[in-house]
Every structure is written in structure tokens, then in C-alpha cells.
Amino acid sequence: DQQVKQNSPSLSVQEGRISILNCDYTNSMFDYFLWYKKYPAEGPTFLISISSIKDKNEDGRFTVFLNKSAKHLSLHIVPSQPGDSAVYFCAAIKMNSGYSTLTFGKGTMLLVSP
Amino acid sequence: KAGVTQTPRYLIKTRGQQVTLSCSPISGHRSVSWYQQTPGQGLQFLFEYFSETQRNKGNFPGRFSGRQFSNSRSEMNVSTLELGDSALYLCASSLGWREGYEQFFGPGTRLTVL
Helix, strand or coil: CCCCECCCCCCEEECCEEEEEEEEEEECCEEEEEEEEEHHHCCEEEEEECCCCEEEEEECCCEEEEECCCCCCCCEEECCCCCHHHEEEEEEECHHHHCCCCCCCCCCCEEECC | CCCCCCEEEEEECCCCCCCCEEEECCCCCEEEEEEECCCCCCEEEEEECCCEEEECCCCCCCCCCEEEECCCCCCEEECCCCCCCEEEEEEEEECCCCCCCCCECCEEEEEEEC
């Protein structure tokens, strides 16, 4: 049973436009949600996170929105740049589990064309 | 501060052999988690160690094992390798649950089983 789902395996966007990456989850006990970016042959790099008690967090060109009632979050990248082309993973964590285990989605490959 | 390091970066083994992968976390991080990444499956959690104790384990067969040393360095071992074990194995470190949930990944070890 996949608790974190990224239903779009890929997304193509033109440079300068907005990229919107989506993520759905089934476990309402998750406390934090994180986005990671991964280039080929490298490990994932942490981008931005959001607490389950918030509905928006912004960091530069990256904004994450959380809709708890819909169990849905999205990552907005504005404006998109060719260097943003990578695989983006959505992840979630339950703090009261006592673990530091992240549950990941399968990723969305973003391609930003010039 | 040095990042998470993993050795070796690439490994080729044959079926039936066993392999040991190593991970050195960021200085001060006590939690080390291991993930397996295969095409189409995203990042699947293997296990997490905190202060030399396995805190959590994913849904992998007993052929996959790990340990953590007093300096927080961690190793994972896969015995009786199968073709399906070919994957990118990622190690991530964090301060550990309450202290910090963000995980920082190493570059991974690419394991190929022939």
C-alpha cells in the first residue's frame, strides 16, 4: 500500500513558466512533508518542507502548498529554469513514531526546456 | 561540514555473492537510514540506525542487514545476491527524529548484479 503517491511520472515546462508538481498521501498521521530533488548519479537533495499544521511554505522560487482535507500537496517552482530539470520526490514523516523514516513517492521527472 | 559519503560508488557482483556497502554520516548526525532506488519504484526504505541500534526496518528479506558503529558510520550487507538487487543504494543521515527530521543523502552506491 503506497502511502505517498506521485501520479505524474513526468512533466515538461518551458523556461520562465510555472512548474507544479503534485503529491497525494493516504496517512493522516504524517507530521511533515518534504520535497527532494535528484539529478542522475547523485543522491537526493533536500529542497523544502512543510509542517502538517501549515498550508504554505515559501523559499525563494519554491513554494509548497498543503491541503490537509484533500491529503494533497504541491510544489510550485516559479520561474522554472533549465537547471531545475531533475526528478522530484515527495516524502513524508510521522514524528511520533520515534523514527526518522521518510516515506517517499515514486518521483516526477521535470524537464524545463529553454 | 563534509556531506554524507558512501563507498564504493560503483560495484559489480555476480549472483550468489555477498556485498558490504559503507556510509559515513555528516558529523554530529546520529541517525543513518538506507534506501534502495530502482527504476519505477522510487526510494524504498531498508532500515534506520540510531546510536548503534536498528530503530526501524522496511519490508526487505533477511538477506539485507546493517549495522552502525559507535562513530555513527554504518554498513549494509546483502548476502546471496540476486539479479533484482541491482539498484542504487542510498544512505541518508539526520540529527534524528526530535532533533531534526531532514535527511541528507549521500551520492549512493550503484550495485550491478550479473
